[in-house]
Amino acid sequence: MRRSLLFVPASLLFVACASDSGVNTEDTVAFTIKSADVTLQPGEESTKCFYFHTPNTEILRVHKWVSDMTPGSHHMIYFSSLGGTQPPDGTVDDCEAAGQPLPVYGAQTPHHEADFPLDDVGVQLAQVVVPNAAGYFQMHYVNATDEPLVASVELSAYALPPEQTFTRTDLFGTYNADISIPAHATNYKVSATCGVTPGAKFWSMSTHAHKQAVSTEVRDGTQMLFKSADWEHPGSTEWRAPEFFEFKNQITWECTYDNIGSNANNVIRAGQSARTNEMCMATGYYFPAAGPRGCVMSGGDCQCFL
Structure with a gap:
């Protein structure tokens, strides 16, 4: 695993x-x-x-x-x-x-x-x-x-x-392996919450999803950090000195899907294919870093690694 x-x-x-x-x-x-x-x-x-x-x-x-x-x-x-x-x-x-x-x-x-x-x-x-x-x-x-x-x-x-x-910076990413979008579903929300390394300062935050996504967002508790309605080119939120972002709570990332296109007759699960699978990720850069860091939601449990 x-x-x-x-x-x-x-x-x-x-x-x-x-x-x-x-x-x-x-x-x-x-x-x-x-x-x-x-x-x-x-x-x-x-x-x-x-x-x-x-x-x-x-x-x-x-x-x-x-x-x-x-x-x-x-x-x-x-x-x-x-x-x-x-x-x-x-x-x-x-x-x-x-x-x-x-x-x-x-x-x-x-x-x-x-x-x-x-x-x-x-x-x-x-x-x-x-x-x-x-x-x-x-x-x-x-x-x-x-x-x-x-x-x-x-x-x-x-x-x-x-x-x-x-100062060393590196990548931060989350992934939700529990995505399962029913056939013909609309406004179907998938969200996950994980911890963030204390003291990590973020200078960029965005999301990644595939073509069924109609909205993506990242929150610190209830505070909205980033939101997009464009799955292909979501953009990003940027911070610059002297104000970088430090999480006060856990990170929550959420994607909303409409399964009404070429995959409408199928249950869509998490995976690599932009054609047949979906993703829901928060992505960013942080410092000071010892290396890239990621968190995965799988089976209802969150695991983070450096």
Whole structure:
């Protein structure tokens, strides 16, 4: 069960928006990784994994990510491999060999820039990438055209100078594995509540769901933090110094669904497919971080991990 807990809640964390960090950083690419091409047949939906090692020979403090996805790409996620054991670099598969992943970055728009802000004392936030880190892209493709489509993704990392002081930030995500939307249901609400690490300061918060969702929201107790009526492009709530957000209560995330489209005759459950499954997630960035953190609601119980 541990593998699923690590894999699923991290699967969509797309909240860092392009921003001016206000810090004098060198806007120089530390490395760029491009996936192998994948050919999709008309109407095909597929999730593929592309394996690699990062080319850096020293620890990087990444303050900015820039990704580009070709047409046919629904989303991409960069995972670091927890065990470090994976297929040879350049391998593309159906993610059977993905192992235990840790999320690093994700995007669901063709071009996306995640430029991290300063913390509450004016220090640059950054994620840590160790040398020669084993990792992979999880790439969700959908070919809605009548012709074969060749798809790929590309990710560039921008790092701080080695001598520059930084505060570590990382991803936070929740996942509800208990989703079960009845056939033909309308205004069907699914919610879950979990604890949040004391002292965690959030600078971004959003949600992720699939096409049956008509509303998503995140709350601190009864206080609304984020709400969206657009499942594809939900947007985000952002905080900047000196005011970051700290939870006073537990985090509650809720999604409302109408099962009236192509899946109307089926019970829709939690899963990876944007075509036949659903998700309900709160996603964000926090600091100070020791690494990515996630919480999973499964069987009515909440489990959180670092």
